[in-house]
Amino acid sequence: MGKMISWIFMTLALASCTTTGPETDAAPVEDRSGVARVDADSVQRGNLPDILTKGALSRRSVYFALDRYDIEEGYRDLVAAHARFLVENRDFRVLIQGNTDERGSREYNLSLGQKRAEAVRQTLLLLGVQETQVEAVSLGEEKPRAEGHNETAWAENRRADILYSGEF
Numbered sequence: 001m002g003k004m005i006s007w008i009f010m011t012l013a014l015a016s017c018t019t020t021g022p023e024t025d026a027a028p029v030e031d032r033s034g035v036a037r038v039d040a041d042s043v044q045r046g047n048l049p050d051i052l053t054k055g056a057l058s059r060r061s062v063y064f065a066l067d068r069y070d071i072e073e074g075y076r077d078l079v080a081a082h083a084r085f086l087v088e089n090r091d092f093r094v095l096i097q098g099n100t101d102e103r104g105s106r107e108y109n110l111s112l113g114q115k116r117a118e119a120v121r122q123t124l125l126l127l128g129v130q131e132t133q134v135e136a137v138s139l140g141e142e143k144p145r146a147e148g149h150n151e152t153a154w155a156e157n158r159r160a161d162i163l164y165s166g167e168f
Helices: 002-015 073-088 106-126 151-157
Strands: 061-063 094-099 134-140 159-164
Touching: 061 073, 073 106, 094 106, 106 134, 106 159
Parallel strands: 094 134
Antiparallel strands: 061 159, 094 159
């Protein structure tokens, strides 16, 4: 997966090197990010650009082990991809919603959900996202994705969701 993402970014970077507009006296600026820039003002509620609804950036949940809030290796590339997008698109804002399964007290789950949301937020900040672009909140056990009372459902509910402007 990592090699495919690197190949995609390299392809996008090479494609951005071509010139199609009128010639100017200014030196061309090369975009090496491999992330498309999107006008946040043109995004209407619930109508996100394709780059956020298809491919890697359409994945918006980071899952956690029981009673844990550290981002596991398998989700670091996902968080990094969202960070690259946000760095290149400073007008976009995200809300990180921390969630837990139903086990534990309400207070414990709210605290754990906040720690999960903060873990994603801090990683985004370390990768260059501005503080004004990201907010972290806890929903605790209040917004389950799966309604069951078994390990499969609980694992689905232990997550932090990344919501973009227009989704909250």
